[in-house]
Amino acid sequence: MKKTKAVLAASISLLSFNSLGAGFFEDAKSSVGLRTLYYENDIRETGGVDQRQTAQGVRVDYLSGFTEGTVGFGLDVQALLGLNLDGGFDNESASTVNTVTPVKSDGSPVDSWGRLGGNAKVRISKTELKLGNALAPNLPILVTNNSRVMPQAFEGGVINYKEFDGLNLVGGKITNGSSRASSNYSALGVSGGSRGSNSFVFFGGDWTPRKDLLLQYYHSKLENYYVQDFFGLVYTYQIVPGQSLKADLRYFDNGSDGKVGAGGYIFNNAGGFASKPGEVDNKTWSAMFTYTLGSSALMLGYQSVSDDGAMVYVSSGNVRDGNNNLEGQGGASVYLFTDAMANTFVRAGENTTFGQYSYDFAANGLPGLKAYFTYLKGENIKDRAGNGQKYSEWERDMRVDYVVQSGVLKDFGVSLMRGNFRTEIPGSQGGADIDQTRLYLNYTYSFK
Template identity: 55%
Template sequence: MNKSTLALAVAASVLAQQAVAAGFIDDSKASISSRTLYFKNDNRDGANDAHETAQGFKFDYISGFTEGTVGFGVDLQALVGIHLDGGRGRPAGISPNDTDGSAVENWSRFNGNAKARFSKTEAHVGGALAPNLPILVSNDGRVLPQTFQGATIASKEIDNVTINAGQLERATGRASSNASGLSVNGASQESNKFRYAGADWKVTKDLTLQYYHSQLENFYKQNFLGLLHVYPISDNQSFKTDLRYFRSTSDGKNGDTGYAFNNNTSAATDGQVDEAGKVDNNTWSAAFTYSLGGSSFMLGRQQVSNSGGMVFLNQGSVVNGRNRAEGEGGASVYLLTDVMVNSFVRAGENTTFGQYSYDFTKVGVPGLKASLMYLYGEDIRSASGREYSEWERDVRLDYVVQSGLLKGFGTSLRQGTYRSQLPNVQSIDQTRLIFSYTYAFF
């Protein structure tokens, strides 16, 4: 019996004695979400084009807490993915692949968390965790979300401060039914310990400061500092400042066979090549957004140090006897440059980016939003000392029905164009069409 199953069994035993306790039932929520995704990835070099359509269903039951000094509850989640079209010989990463290269007809998983609350502190233990923190962002970019197994604590005992801590042991990819160990893209070994702790301090209603520390055992340690400030100019004008800094260093076996990885960490600095696979990185970004009415104008800059690329949790290259097509891959990182196709996190890369967004509510069309983003990364370092550049342009149009029978039904059309000078890196045109709807039972 794994830890998640044991935790749920213990929780069920406790809750059986308090099944009718006020709060546990009264504060419960249940919903089912549907997402249909058409995904097309055109390689401009003429090879490995991919297209696929899939349907995802997600059922969530979130209980309240039992009465008493310590309240207990459970969160349950059932996920089902259905392949609709495409994918044979041209996998798009939406569905797991069968041995003949075709997409499986369907895949599913069921998991949950046991939880407890004391005062203003909550603990969750199980396999349906989905952190959204600067040092780890659960990926939800396909039909089903990525989830993690482990334990987390969130505390608000101090006014205006939220403290988060946890230990994660395994991850289930967005196109997978099976959990895998934790790793970094390019590595062949796994770790079962990702620890983190940190806090968000709301200094004023307009200013938030953040600090987090994390460690993926035998791979890397990472510190994060963040600042978010919104200056209200008038009722329909504001100026937002978003500053982020990551410092990543080596941990344990990092650099040894299986724990070294080609995540742009073998880069040249002043003519010298750093030890291959060793983590040594500084990444900072600054973004400024001016909002006026329905319009928002963002301009930003990001810099990755020469000594290595930005590092973050990603199980995409872990095999260990399994088929890669089981869908372990797919990861997000807390950077504004983590966009449709690329993340702009290569060694030495300096990225300038800008975005224009418009909310059509201001002209009488609530629920309709559009955005255009452009990113240009240059000074990308290679082991040979040569420098490269890359760019991406993303266009997005979203609409959510505001009333009537289809209230809450969402449509999103996204198109990304990515071009690169880097050898063995493909230039891509990508299109996504997404239909989504969530129905709340109670």
């Protein structure tokens, strides 16, 4: 009898395996990625907490294909492991959020941490739905941060509708997130908000009516914090082969939702002037123009943040649980040109002029080698004390990337980044001069 049950169970398992169809396995892709990061963050203020740390990340991805038939089913699995190799804070503090690793109760970094997640996916024609906790949106209203050894991940569902050529419609709901320096999932929030929200809903799309023009619109709402509308336009004019001019225009309109401004649903408005300090009332627009000539590219742009409040976006670094313990470990990205190494230049009233020069050394016989130099200057930051004082701040970033093009180490990449940030804003209002260095060693091996 036991033998019969065992054979029956094996037959059912084999039947289930075969019913997946050839596409599920034949179209599957899997990879192993390694990232080593040396991170140095020197806060040049009296009593500042400096961080010097080296960590190793291991990432394993399995992305299945879809089963055959009108409705196809698939599964994506992601396993992540982080190892603290050396260092931490030179002045350990339990109240300080480590941006590279999770921390223990005394503020020191953990030795290792990990995360296992995945997404179930369904495809009908050209429409695809993903449900799970390894979502990595890259949208104007929600950008996944991947600047440490582990990528940020979100839990929820996202649907992509691509039935018409040139039109991609996106919608979904995110309920929780896991930051770049965390193994657990927590509710969502904003800068300064200690109460979590489990509802970030969004919809929108990208329309490419012609190959040189992109039009975008997205709407989102983080319950009890904010509602947001985004409009974008990207146009590329090909002057002659090897020479082009690109315009990228972005506009955000942000307002309050629900309980924001009361209890723990507070938005700190980036420490700048705001007519409603705890609430959301903001309009941010930016324009960027890039002139490309052969291997060189020069980018110039301008960004304006309205006086009523700072730019708002999902950031869970301040979210706390029922026992007032910090749940998130910080780390967020925002779809702005000013999202630089050390600062984002999004304080209320801040007007930022920025530029970047980049060069690709392939034409000089060094394919895979690229260099970037960026400078940003923010002005008109009003003192939140209301005394009429205005502040400015600036940042200078340099970056060199090299990717091995052939041989045993093909696709092995090295990135060296150095940033210097200086601000006139006093420490009592969140100002601090920062020197930051990052060294990345990246390698991904794809099995298919």
